[in-house]
Amino acid sequence: xxxxxxxxxxxxxxxxxxxxxxxxxxxxxxxxxxxxxxxxxxxxxxxxxxxxxxxxxxxxxxxxxxxxxxxxxxxxxxxxxxxxxxxxxxxxxxxxxxxxxxxxxxxxxxxxxxxxxxxxxxxxxxxxxxxxxxxxxxxxxxxxxxxxxxxxxxxxxxxxxxxxxxxxxxxxxxxxxxxxxxxxxxxxxxxxxxxxxxxxxxxxxxxxxxxxxxxxxxxxxxxxxxxxxxxxxxxxxxxxxxxxxxxxxxxxxxxxxxxxxxxxxxxxxxxxxxxxxxxxxxxxxxxxxxxxxxxxxxxxxxxxxxxxxxxxxxxxxxxxxxxxxxxxxxxxxxxxxxxxxxxxxxxxxxxxxxxxxxxxxxxxxxxxxxxxxxxxxxxxxxxxxxxxx
Amino acid sequence: xxxxxxxxxxxxxxxxxxxxxxxxxxxxxxxxxxxxxxxxxxxxxxxxxxxxxxxxxxxxxxxxxxxxxxxxxxxxxxxxxxxxxxxxxxxxxxxxxxxxxxxxxxxxxxxxxxxxxxxxxxxxxxxxxxxxxxxxxxxxxxxxxxxxxxxxxxxxxxxxxxxxxxxxxxxxxxxxxxxxxxxxxxxxxxxxxxxxxxxxxxxxxxxxxxxxxxxxxxxxxxxxxxxxxxxxxxxxxxxxxxxxxxxxxxxxxxxxxxxxxxxxxxxxxxxxxxxxxxxxxxxxxxxxxxxxxxxxxxxxxxxxxxxxxxxxxxxxxxxxxxxxxxxxxxxxxxxxxxxxxxxxxxxxxxxxxxxxxxxxxxxxxxxxxxxxxxxxxxxxxxxxxxxxx
Numbered sequence: 001x002x003x004x005x006x007x008x009x010x011x012x013x014x015x016x017x018x019x020x021x022x023x024x025x026x027x028x029x030x031x032x033x034x035x036x037x038x039x040x041x042x043x044x045x046x047x048x049x050x051x052x053x054x055x056x057x058x059x060x061x062x063x064x065x066x067x068x069x070x071x072x073x074x075x076x077x078x079x080x081x082x083x084x085x086x087x088x089x090x091x092x093x094x095x096x097x098x099x100x101x102x103x104x105x106x107x108x109x110x111x112x113x114x115x116x117x118x119x120x121x122x123x124x125x126x127x128x129x130x131x132x133x134x135x136x137x138x139x140x141x142x143x144x145x146x147x148x149x150x151x152x153x154x155x156x157x158x159x160x161x162x163x164x165x166x167x168x169x170x171x172x173x174x175x176x177x178x179x180x181x182x183x184x185x186x187x188x189x190x191x192x193x194x195x196x197x198x199x200x201x202x203x204x205x206x207x208x209x210x211x212x213x214x215x216x217x218x219x220x221x222x223x224x225x226x227x228x229x230x231x232x233x234x235x236x237x238x239x240x241x242x243x244x245x246x247x248x249x250x251x252x253x254x255x256x257x258x259x260x261x262x263x264x265x266x267x268x269x270x271x272x273x274x275x276x277x278x279x280x281x282x283x284x285x286x287x288x289x290x291x292x293x294x295x296x297x298x299x300x301x302x303x304x305x306x307x308x309x310x311x312x313x314x315x316x317x318x319x320x321x322x323x324x325x326x327x328x329x330x331x332x333x334x335x336x337x338x339x340x341x342x343x344x345x346x347x348x349x350x351x352x353x354x355x356x357x358x359x360x361x362x363x364x365x366x367x368x369x370x371x372x373x374x375x376x377x378x379x380x381x382x383x384x385x386x387x388x389x
Numbered sequence: 390x391x392x393x394x395x396x397x398x399x400x401x402x403x404x405x406x407x408x409x410x411x412x413x414x415x416x417x418x419x420x421x422x423x424x425x426x427x428x429x430x431x432x433x434x435x436x437x438x439x440x441x442x443x444x445x446x447x448x449x450x451x452x453x454x455x456x457x458x459x460x461x462x463x464x465x466x467x468x469x470x471x472x473x474x475x476x477x478x479x480x481x482x483x484x485x486x487x488x489x490x491x492x493x494x495x496x497x498x499x500x501x502x503x504x505x506x507x508x509x510x511x512x513x514x515x516x517x518x519x520x521x522x523x524x525x526x527x528x529x530x531x532x533x534x535x536x537x538x539x540x541x542x543x544x545x546x547x548x549x550x551x552x553x554x555x556x557x558x559x560x561x562x563x564x565x566x567x568x569x570x571x572x573x574x575x576x577x578x579x580x581x582x583x584x585x586x587x588x589x590x591x592x593x594x595x596x597x598x599x600x601x602x603x604x605x606x607x608x609x610x611x612x613x614x615x616x617x618x619x620x621x622x623x624x625x626x627x628x629x630x631x632x633x634x635x636x637x638x639x640x641x642x643x644x645x646x647x648x649x650x651x652x653x654x655x656x657x658x659x660x661x662x663x664x665x666x667x668x669x670x671x672x673x674x675x676x677x678x679x680x681x682x683x684x685x686x687x688x689x690x691x692x693x694x695x696x697x698x699x700x701x702x703x704x705x706x707x708x709x710x711x712x713x714x715x716x717x718x719x720x721x722x723x724x725x726x727x728x729x730x731x732x733x734x735x736x737x738x739x740x741x742x743x744x745x746x747x748x749x750x751x752x753x754x755x756x757x758x759x760x761x762x763x764x765x766x767x768x769x770x771x772x773x774x775x776x777x778x
Contacts, residue, residue: 195616197589197597205618208586212615224608226601227584229594 005095007114009041011073020068021182025175027122028075028114030107033058034155035074042157043077043107045090046263058155060124060166067182072120075110079269080254081126081159083107084134084334085318085327089266093320098140099359102317103327105135108169112139115169122179123169126153128160129246130338132167136350137362138317142176142385143169144376147369148345151183160249162291163342173351173380180373188374190307190367193222196230202336203311207361210354211311214363214384218309221382225309228301231294235336241290242339247276248284267324291343298344299368307378308366311337312350316359340366347372351384394484396503398430400462409457410571414564416511417464417503419496422447423544424463431546432466432496434479435652447544449513449555456571461509464499468658469643470515470548472496473523473723474707474716478655482709487529488748491706492716494524497558501528504558511568512558515542517549518635519727521556525739526751527706531565531774532558533765536758537734540572549638551680552731562740562769569762577763579696579756582611585619591725592700596750599743600700603752603773607698610771614698617690620683624725630679631728636665637673656713680732687733688757696767697755700726701739705748729755736761740773 009031016023031041034054041048057065065071076091078084086109087093094113096104104113108125112135115123125132127145136143144167151166170176200208219225231238251273258273265273302308314333318326341348346369350362363384365375379385398420405412420430423443430437446454454460465480467473475498476482483502485493493502497514501524504512514521516534525532533556540555559565589597608614620627640662647662654662691697703722707715730737735758739751752773754764768774 195584195586197584197586197616200586200616201590201618203618205621208616208618215615216613219613224605224613226604227586227589227597229590229592229597232594 005097005113005117005119006092007075007094007110007117007119008073009076009091009110010038014065014071016068016070017066018068020066021178022064023068025069025122026072026120027064027069027124028073028111028120029061029071029124030077030111030126031074032077032081032126032157033061033124035061038074040157043079043081043088043091044263046261047080050261054155056155059152060156063183064122064124069122075114075123078107078109079266081107081128081131082250082269082272084130084331086135087327096139096317099317101319102138102359103320105138105317107131108135108167112136112141112169115141115171121170121175125167125169126156127165127167128163129242129342130334132169133312133338133348133350133364134334136169137312138360140352140360141169141171142173142349142351143167144176144349144372145341145347146372147347150370150372158253160246160253162249163246173376173385177373177376177380180376185373186370187377188304188371190371190374190378191222191305192307193219193225194306194308195225195227196308196310197227198229198231198235199310199337199340202235202333203314206356207311207315210356210361211363214351214353215309217384218382222378230308230340238294238343239335239339241287241294242335242342244279244283244287245291248279248287251276251279268328294343295345298340298346302346302366302368304368304371306368307375310364310366312362312364313337316356316361345369347375349375349379351379353384394486394502394506394508395481396464396483396499396506396508397462398465398480398499399427403454403460405457405459406455407457409455410567411453412457414458414511415461415509416453416458416513417462417500417509418450418460418513419466419500419515420463421466421470421515421546422450422513424450427463429546432468432470432477432480433652435650436469439650443544445544448541449545452572453511453513458511464503464512467496467498468655470496470517470520471639471658471661473519473720475524476716485528485706488706490708491527491748492709494527494706496520497524497556501525501530501558504530504560510559510564514556514558515545516554516556517552518631518731519723521558522701522727522737522739522753523723525558526701527749529741529749530558530560531562531738531740532556533565533738533761534730534736535761536736539759539761547642549635549642551638552635562765562774566762566765566769569765574762575759576766577693577760579760579763579767580611580694581696582608582614583695583697584614584616585697585699586616587618587620587624588699588726588729591624591722592703595745596700596704599745599750600752603740603742604698606773607771611767619697619729627683627732628724628728630676630683631724631731633668633672633676634680637668637676640665640668657717683732684734687729687735691735691755691757693757693760695757696764699753699755701751701753702726705745705750734758736764738764738768740768742773
């Protein structure tokens with residue numbers, strides 16, 4: 001079973017500490033978090049070959065262990081986390097147990113695959129531009145990207161300093177809520193539902209239709225959603241701002257290593273790093289300014305009582321046989337939906353909400369900074385998640 | 390006052406008949422409806438010069454007279470009705486009393502201006518691609534485009550055989566309901582509210598925001614709106630289908646006259662007729678096929694219990710000093726919102742719903758064929774219209 005799933009790159013058992021709120025639970029850790037004594041592979045053999053075993057264990061791993069959860073290994077990630085599709089030319093594509101014809105999504109691909117297959121209870125991942133939300137939607141899981149800065153990232157591989165967040169994937173809402181409580185998140189009481197029509201318009205018609213029951217349940221619980229235009233300047237501008245900021249930071253973090261090692265990359269990855277290398281300081285600075293402005297705008301309209309509801313992805317996962325260009329096209333379309341939380345540093349929860357042609361699709365709740373647990377509690381209270389196939 | 394408004398091209402009094410439901414009410418008739426003994430000018434002096442006085446009176450006029458309403462004259466229209474902005478190079482631009490800095494919208498421009506200024510109670514107009522809905526939104530009025538084929542068009546100038554409909558503008562919902570009852574429309578009980586996110590995404594952010602109170606009132610009355618993608622093939626395709634069908638039919642109806650008379654046209658009109666002349670039979674036939682397919686799709690998702698809610702226009706009216714290119718650009722953007730009702734032959738009601746920088750904006754309800762009166766009753770029952778500035 002485990003080999004069919006191809007979720008783990010390194011299997012071992014690290015027992016949880018004592019009798020905590022997560023005792024009896026298991027987790028897999030995305031292979032960009034350090035675990036003492038083990039090499040952090042980061043989805044690329046050349047990276048793994050250039051690393052010594054880690055001296056320390058990342059906070060994000062230790063916190064789960066300290067709460068009693070047992071780690072069953074390190075899970076696959078897309079190469080240097082720079083993709084959303086869950087395809088890895090070196091290590092293979094983990095199984096999407098919810099629909100084995102489809103890719104699992106990434107870059108937290110192995111953690112999602114392990115949870116979807118029932119191999120672990122909790123998938124520890126990271127989300128810069130959708131790396132937890134995308135596989136959650138694709139695999140029919142609960143997945144949260146936490147508020148930027150809320151969960152320490154020490155011991156995680158460098159990627160984009162101003163976007164990276166820790167996130168988790170689970171099969172149930174209550175367990176995800178428990179994980180958030182363990183990390184000190186507080187409850188909240190959002191009261192106002194907002195529907196960003198410009199983001200919804202990016203999703204395919206049958207995906208929007210599949211989210212109908214979830215929308216009905218959510219509105220029955222919290223009242224009618226109010227339509228807004230979230231990106232008055234256009235989503236293309238937001239996505240481009242995200243792309244330039246992300247690529248610039250990635251090159252700052254990884255450019256030296258890529259230039260020095262000239263590693264073998266799978267399809268698309270080399271092109272992305274070349275693109276990242278081409279970002280000029282002027283373009284990067286301008287995009288950073290736009291990011292700050294957009295974050296301020298989002299903060300002004302998303303107060304702690306407000307929840308934004310949106311499709312997590314424009315469609316179910318692409319098929320495994322899709323060619324790299326098609327996968328990259330999907331990634332671009334998805335970024336229009338995914339970039340807002342990144343630009344605003346906001347938490348976003350994806351909840352399994354239905355299926356299109358057998359492929360799961362998720363509905364997302366995005367809230368104010370710190371509303372992470374409130375989003376999960378709201379989804380549980382509204383009866384979401386139980387609606388999925 | 391009347392001269393400042395510039396709503397009428399021909400003022401006279403035709404008393405209503407006996408004691409009917411519209412006794413004591415007054416109306417103006419768009420100058421594309423025949424009234425016996427008077428020349429129908431159609432917004433262009435060369436057209437007027439080429440016409441004898443009409444022998445008969447159009448059904449749409451007679452019906453209002455028979456119900457007791459008094460006609461106070463014929464009102465300006467855009468040239469040969471081929472515009473949405475209410476600007477006429479020959480006769481001037483009628484006043485938009487709701488915001489005199491802005492154009493009134495067209496092509497039922499004079500009827501809208503007369504109602505907005507309080508000169509008449511009812512503005513008789515026609516709506517092919519928005520010619521009642523657009524001025525209703527711009528002038529802060531109630532305005533309905535009726536179900537295609539529901540109100541006879543005899544005695545109306547030829548324009549587009551498969552899109553033209555009769556419509557009316559009023560300052561209040563109850564009066565518009567009365568006008569619909571006079572025309573034999575039946576009540577209904579729509580129960581399901583649908584929010585087409587792709588159409589909403591075409592509106593400007595502050596226009597969407599201004600529609601908030603109306604959306605809240607509507608959802609409080611009818612329950613939460615469900616998001617849908619109305620045009621799975623993309624609105625650009627729908628708008629292009631509409632454009633080709635409309636232009637082809639216009640050239641069929643008016644091409645001979647335009648070719649023979651080579652009339653003087655104001656800015657934009659000549660270009661539109663040249664475009665209409667260029668539609669090939671093959672392109673026209675293909676677009677007609679698409680129109681039928683789209684109409685079938687709309688019928689499949691908009692049953693008699695369903696109401697689609699959308700912004701009437703993407704923004705408030707352009708300023709009067711806007712140049713022709715800017716007006717044409719606005720018209721193109723607006724057609725993305727207006728074309729659905731035309732392609733489906735569906736009724737659409739615009740209700741005054743708020744203002745952006747002093748300019749009114751309307752919210753629209755679109756329903757199944759024959760639901761005309763049900764839409765107005767719903768809007769009245771939900772307390773809409775009272776929300777406008």
